[in-house]
Amino acid sequence: EVQLVQSGAEVKKPGESLTISCKGSGYSFATQWIGWVRQMPGQGLEWMGFIYPGDSDARYSPSFQGQVTFSADKSISTAYLQWSSLQASDTAIYYCVRQMTTSWFDPWGQGTLVTVSS
């Protein structure tokens, strides 16, 4: 079974750093793009960008460029989403997805809830 399993919920203070993870299994992790999608509370879906685990080539949506960093370790089939300084507005659920084609995302990870509050 193809699946993506994400790390657990996080509660952080503004200004803190954070890395969340997404581990793939059941397919060739290194050869398919992993995307990240944000869902703010009560809101819709926003594509943040994607990374190719094979060579760590990362592309960012303009809205997220400079705000987050994608990385991947193909040896352990894991992708990461990192913040260096969180803000309250980063509070959201973050999903990793296998990006099959331009807008075909399958499967989705279960989501990681990030709460940033003082």
Added chain:
Amino acid sequence: QSVLTQPPSASGTPGQRVTISCSGSSANIQSNIVNWYQQLPGTAPKVLIQSNNQRPSGVPERFSGSKSGTSASLAISGLQPEDEADYYCAAWDDSLNGPVFGGGTKVTVL
């Protein structure tokens, strides 16, 4: 404000047909495939329709997708209580050089 426009809500009684529209432009829907996602309450989205009108294995036949010009539609024929969820369309946007989502449509089964 989403690049793709969906109605915020839709509703119907069990057995009825419900249609959700997704309006875009020549930069996205007209020139790229459309995919639809279903998000049940408290869960991650899952793909419902891929490549405009293809149902992945396991998706009930009552769900169907279509596309014409700069618009796409998702139809649920024979609405079921378990179809109560949020539905999102998505397509690549050539101008933005990335995928874009509709704002989502909340389907309520009356």
